[in-house]
Amino acid sequence: MNLDLTALLRGNPYPGRGIVLGQTADGKSSVTAYFIMGRSANSRNRIFAEEPDGIRTEAADPAKMEDPSLIIYHPVRQMGRGLIVTNGDQTDTILEFLERGLPMEQALRTREFEPDGPNWTPRISGLLSPDGSYKLSILKSADESGTRCLRQTFEYPGQAGVGHFLHTYAGDGSPLPSFAGEPEQVAIGGDIDEFTDAVWNSLDEANRISLFVRFTDLETRAFQQRIVNKYSGKEPQA
Numbered sequence: 001m002n003l004d005l006t007a008l009l010r011g012n013p014y015p016g017r018g019i020v021l022g023q024t025a026d027g028k029s030s031v032t033a034y035f036i037m038g039r040s041a042n043s044r045n046r047i048f049a050e051e052p053d054g055i056r057t058e059a060a061d062p063a064k065m066e067d068p069s070l071i072i073y074h075p076v077r078q079m080g081r082g083l084i085v086t087n088g089d090q091t092d093t094i095l096e097f098l099e100r101g102l103p104m105e106q107a108l109r110t111r112e113f114e115p116d117g118p119n120w121t122p123r124i125s126g127l128l129s130p131d132g133s134y135k136l137s138i139l140k141s142a143d144e145s146g147t148r149c150l151r152q153t154f155e156y157p158g159q160a161g162v163g164h165f166l167h168t169y170a171g172d173g174s175p176l177p178s179f180a181g182e183p184e185q186v187a188i189g190g191d192i193d194e195f196t197d198a199v200w201n202s203l204d205e206a207n208r209i210s211l212f213v214r215f216t217d218l219e220t221r222a223f224q225q226r227i228v229n230k231y232s233g234k235e236p237q238a
Contacts (some may be wrong), residue, residue: 002162002187009202014039015167016176017087019126020199021134021156022163022188029215030132031163031188033199034075034085037207042066047229048210053078055212060231070114070121076212081130081221083214087168088114088123104135105153112149113141118175120146124166132158132218136166140178154183163188191215196226 009015020033036057038044047060054076059065073089079098084091090111097107104127114121120141127135135155142148156164164183169176190198196213203211214225 001185003165003184005163005165005186005188006198006202008165008184008186009199012167012169012171013204014169014172014176014207015203016121016169017124018165018167019085019087019124019136020163020165020186020188021085021126021128021136022186023132023158023160023218024215025161025189027132027160028219029217030128030134030158031195032076032083032085032126032128032214032216033195033212034087035199035203035211036075036087036209037203038209039207043071044209044231046071046209047232048075048212048227050227051077054083055227057210060229070116076214083128083216084126085128086123086125087121090123090125094125094127104137105151108137108139108151108153111139113139113146115146117146118144120178121176122168122178124168124179126166128216130218130221134158134164136164136183138166138179161188162186192224192226196228200228 017036022031045060045064046057048055049058056074074091076085084094094104094107122138122140125137137153140150142150163186165186166183192215200211211228216223
């Protein structure tokens with residue numbers, strides 16, 4: 001059963017950072033989405049900026065940046081005809097291993113959840129293949145003390161109109177509860193602008209920061225992408 005992505009987002013005031021991978025309803029294009037949220041001034045002081053091979057996070061106001069660790073990284077990077085998307089600098093770890101002919105899973109065995117106890121924010125990662133299939137991975141703490149790491153990887157063949165949604169937090173709280181279970185299977189609909197607006201407008205207005213969306217033609221490899229940054233004057237109207 002395909003869930004309503006917008007309903008999932010509206011029902012969770014703080015999903016944290018999230019990845020959606022899937023295919024358009026006509027099955028002709030792959031879909032990638034990545035968003036970030038923030039509650040502290042340091043977390044909110046961010047935008048997505050385009051790079052030749054993807055995007056990076058950077059300070060919206062460099063003078064206000066307090067601590068760049070864990071919040072400045074490359075969320076999306078191209079690898080050949082594939083696409084890596086993650087919520088941290090493990091993007092670069094995955095890229096390095098793939099360039100050596102080694103799988104994403106092996107790369108992530110060298111990494112753990114983020115060292116931000118007591119939340120122990122999970123590291124979530126996705127790898128989109130040229131044929132539209134994809135993998136999603138989560139590394140999360142196995143206990144409240146952050147002494148052990150659980151590693152889960154899910155692999156999907158790609159299906160028209162279907163995507164999978166993985167995010168860091170199950171909801172708000174103190175500490176923040178980590179995502180649990182399998183990535184949520186969601187329906188994918190609309191063109192890139194309709195999809196982008198639907199996701200952005202479903203994120204909690206107070207906490208949403210940035211959103212990246214890319215639609216890639218599975219035959220030609222041509223792509224369209226959209227970047228929405230709350231703090232750069234480009235926020236769409238709800």
